[in-house]
Amino acid sequence: MASAGGEKQAPAVRVLGLRASPFVIRVLIALKLKGVEYEFVEEVVSKKSELLLTSNPVHKKVPVLLHHGKPISESLNIIQYIDEVNPSYIPTCPNAFGPTLRRQDIGGIQVMRGVMEGNKDEAAGQMATALEHLESALALVESRHGKEHGYFGGDGIGYLDIVLGSYVGWFRAMEKITGNGILDEAKFPRLHSLS
Ligand SMILES: N[C@@H](CCC(=O)N[C@@H](CS)C(=O)NCC(=O)O)C(=O)O
Incomplete structure (x- = not known):
């Protein structure tokens, strides 16, 4: 979606990740289950993006979910966040x-x-x-x-x-x-x- 000034706006949901990472895959599964559209931003471990370094400054790991620019890290936290923000329900484990x-x-x-x-x-x-x-x-x-x-x-x-x-x-x-x-x-x- 383009803004009035013609610049491209960042999508509401972005995932910084690596396709092969199980931590990232579980986040993509949760988004898919909820029907949430997202942009996937592929990271390179040896050359992490500035966005990843500033979004997860302590661990510098993927996945990071960006929701309207707000970063959430740690895959288990991200799944919980996705569940909380979206109305349909993912049963939590006892x-x-x-x-x-x-x-x-x-x-x-x-x-x-x-x-x-x-x-x-x-x-x-x-x-x-x-x-x-x-x-x-x-x-x-x-x-x-x-x-x-x-x-x-x-x-x-x-x-x-x-x-x-x-x-x-x-x-x-x-x-x-x-x-x-x-x-x-x-x-x-x-x-x-x-x-
Ligand atoms: N506990 C973290 C683990 C994430 C993790 O280990 N990510 C790896 C990819 S599988 C990573 O970013 N590695 C890059 C690095 O350690 O520099 C989670 O559940 O999100």
């Missing part, structure tokens, strides 16, 4: 899942590092532990909702589904690289069906 969620995030990063640095079996073991927690969380939801293979919040896609979903592409790539099944169907039937 508080008890918080530690699991963080563990899974840490596990995901460790596997990526492990694959790159060579200690992939150890990293895959840590990831398996995090996934075991998530599988039992899904089993708990199932027992409460009496439904097989639902989402973490029951019927609809919620916060935790988005966060975990942002890793699926990486899980698939890591399975190819390591030759190990990460979301193994026999071990994690519920997580497997979500992926």
